[in-house]
Amino acid sequence: MVGLWRWRRNPLRRGTDVAEGWVALTAVLLFALAAPAAGWLCGDRVDAALRETARLQAEQRHTTSATVVSRTRERPFLAYDTESATEQDTGSRVVATWRAPDGTARTGTVSTPLRAPHAGDTFTIWADGEGRHVRPPMTVEAARAHAVLAGFGLAALTVGVVEGVRRLIVWRLVQRRYERLDRAWAKAGPDWGRTGAGS
Structure with missing residues (x-):
């Protein structure tokens, strides 16, 4: 927000600078709102599904x-038990x-x-x-632990995707700046430093 406010009336402001500021602000908002919301929704859905699985297992076993x-x-096979967080x-x-x-x-x-x-x-x-x-049968505690892990995992994935998209957009904006600079330099470059060339 501070960066956007400073660029508001700056004569050196470029369109890509404003775009980069808006992209950064959008990314921060997505980090703060979308990632936790996605994690919570995922955890809630996984928790409901695993609780149902635990209920069915308790009935059938x-x-x-x-x-x-x-x-x-x-020899005993020592593998992580996906149905229990501890056993x-x-x-x-x-x-x-x-x-x-x-x-x-x-x-x-x-x-x-x-x-x-x-x-x-x-x-x-x-x-x-x-x-x-x-x-x-799976315990309610194990179901909750798996749901929390799934929620945190999706939230982290959301943050990673948002940051990746932000970096891609910023990279493209920088490329556009360089292209404009190259065009401006090509236009002014041949006459650069010549007497009476108006440069």
């Missing part, structure tokens, strides 16, 4: 008791049996919280409606 059959030499599959891996909701027996390799599991030990696992071993 249930806990059941599993019994250790034997230990396995399989990771870091326990011992065992071959275990459990019951599906229809009563059929299921067997598989699962992670157990037991420190030294032995055959016959029992522990709790999560299973879906068909009895398959699954991760615990």
